[in-house]
Amino acid sequence: MNSRKIYAGFVIALLLAALLLSRHIDPENKRIRQHLTYNTDVEDSSLSVAAGTFSTRLPIVSIDTEGQIIPGKPEQGERVRNMKNSYIRADMKIYEAAGELNTLSSNPDTESQIQIRIRGNSSRTFDKTGYLFKFTKEDGSDRELPVMGMERDSTWVLHGPYLDKTLMRNYMWYNLSGQIMEWAPDVRFCEVFINQEYQGVYVMTEQISVGEGRIEVSKYDGKAGVSSYIVCADRESINDVQYLDNFTSYAKRINGRLEIKYPGTSKLTPELTEYIGRDFSKFEKSLYSYDYDTVRYGYQKYIDVDSFVDYFIINEVTQNTDAGLYSTYFYKDVSGKLKMCVWDFNNCCDNYMEEQTPMSGFFMKDRPWYYMLCKDEEFTEQIISRYRELRRGILSEEAVTADIRDIQAYLGTAAERNFEKWGYSFLPENDLLTEDFRKIGSYEEAVEQYETRLLRRMRWLDEHIEDLRFYSHESKNKKFNH
Template sequence: MKYKLISAATLLLLLCFAFAVSSLGEELLKRSIQHDEESAVMPGVYIETENSSLPVITTTFQSDGLMQQNSSSVNAVISVRENGEEVLCHTAQVSYRGHSSMEFDKKQYKICFTDENGTEDKTVPFLGMEKFDEWALNGSYLDRSLMRNYLCYNIAGQFIPYTPDARYCEVYLNGEYQGLYLAVETVARSSGRVDISAYKNGNNALSYIVCADWNDEGKSAVENIAKSAMIYPEQSSLYVVYPGKEKLTDTYKSAIANNISEFEKALYSQGFADLSNGYRKYIDVDSFVDYFILNEFFQNADAGDYSTYFYKDAKGKLCAGPVWDFNSALGCDVDTDLPYNSFVMTNKPYFKMLMKDSAFVEKVIARYKQLRKTVFSEEYLLDFISDTEAFLGEAIMRNNSLWGSRMYGEEIQKEIKLIPSSRNPDNYDDAVRALCDFIKRRGEFLDEYIDTLRQYSHESAVKKYNR
């Protein structure tokens, strides 16, 4: 009998693959999903502002020429009613929120509950979610199916820690119906949100949350290497989310920048894949794998560039997440008709280099195939959409009686009009059908081509100092 010797390179690849598969999590996370709850009803959220005043939007131009819109806050009382019964009544501050969505006719809101002294009150249970003070009310105006964010958050929440909870509600402002909204937990440090160690002045152990997002001179930007090296898009920067401005010192901010830059130097170096001193030394690899898969499957074109969060506990490594904002996912990007049969995450900051490591690629492939049998299965996703639509029921008609003329057909608001115009649905049923069709085609494409991700870690693609 003749024996063939396995080359060292082949042996290393096999060992990396075995390690990748063995370290993947098997069990899904528990998550309370609104439409699955036995006593689920559609709540009404009633916002009564002081003297019926509304937030004011101010427009400025930054030094980079980008237009920046900000909203003032107004005092309000927010009440929640379920089956005609008031279950919450609390003081709050209300403002408009969003970036491009500031231009939408159907505004998005940020609500911040306050106590009798006007300071934030983190003890408020809102729509069955964990107690806190701040939530976003997403109008699902760009997404004509009204389901993308709800679907994506609830799928992500079954395998990605600290995914924001999300609940539907119908909103009334000063007695006037505003439509169907999705109340979403904002990203913040809390035992019920991103459960990392609290900041302590003078403590050298770093605990923080950062976000890559649109340039905003009013936020605390991190001077990291990736920004100066133009690895991020010109219109995007990394900002400190936690600690907040009131606690963030220059020293701590510099320490955060240094910590992130150390990871970036390791990742964008010749020895980036070294098991001891490469990128693994600084990040929770599995969190980056799951972040990649979630946003790749849902083809979230903004992920990696904008609305992209990272967090680090004092005793842990840098993690990717929580996930945020899927308005433009699943074929709903305004400016670009992204084909369902293309990859979107392989050229993103950090992930472009991670995909050059065969061990990381093998993890992605194995994890995708694992999740495709559960939360990413076509049957599960389509049933989820069908059940959600049934739960929304007449709320869809009430919402569309107010906004439908500006969401569907020829009179659609220009800010949400998809290009080319043939992509815009004529009605709600068309929007849901397009969502389901995209999911089917996306899954079929990834099933057939997920293994081709190995091309990114092939020797020909991994060149010295290649970004």
């Protein structure tokens, strides 16, 4: 009997070790990083942005609207939150040849009708806008297609870096997050033409949605009163969306509201909306209770703690000012635990428009949900341990520096072409950063500022990450503890 117990214990120990190891194995090889794999040996030297003579080693996306204006740009004085989203029909061609330059005179690799609109919040007001589009069939129904080596889907985002003059923040941090977390949007650089006019370097980005290769949870069957779901904390809008009646919103602990992203509005019933609100509130009520850190009643019953830890670290390292407030995504399989997903690094690494982000100090500890999570000593210790581990690998100074320089070298002439179009944004009067001393005069200066800030931030965290223990110490949190 004893030998059987010893054997069983040994097997369980091996399984636990494998589980722990699987979290910490560097999954770099599972994610295709375009700047290391696609057309890296193809010489790209032409600065022409004219449709007839244009060539690039990056994929090309060409959109023909037949003269229609793509909707979504606010009128003078119009508030973005008061806009209603609408789409137009257009035609898209994608050129993504391997081993040779892409041109608009080549045969397209993908050709489809699309529905398209301008997307974003503050970014809608930028001269270079981002777009949300859906591949569609002749009858207008969704059409799923693979794009640039990414999994097939119907809905995609074309992110147009404008505030981010390095062009690389979203591309780099979605890729790094995809190596650290269970899932992050896949991305590819491309260059875009609209009605034969050059628009610059864009980042083709997977939308946060349910599907193979995206967030892989059980799909809603349209019948049950329960479902997997995706929700997002963001600014309120008057578009056709459904908000959660959840505990945190009711208690006014967030500035915006939680919007249900999946299942979509066409599938939501009052019963299903109520279920998602109640299910999410279970986590919140446990978090804001005196039992928040207990095994039996605490938050750990409801969330994937690893996911919340990684989200904290990524956004604290980058000082991503919106994280935990806006563009903050949660997802949950109907039979699983709540997880987090990163989105939008446009403002990170001291790129917030309104004011300079202080280089030192922690900010995620004060964000909704994390305000209570960081009162738990166990959660804090997990952040410290995971941060140290990542700094020895994916987030080491050598790895991050190599990433930045490799991406800059890969973009090369494409970045020059982009600023043939948008170079006026470097003029002080056109720079969106409000403080004069932060205005950036060139692409090279933008990359240097980004790299310097990121390295300084990580060095500060190296020295101060243990200070997080102060926020979870019993002497500080007596009134919150059972």
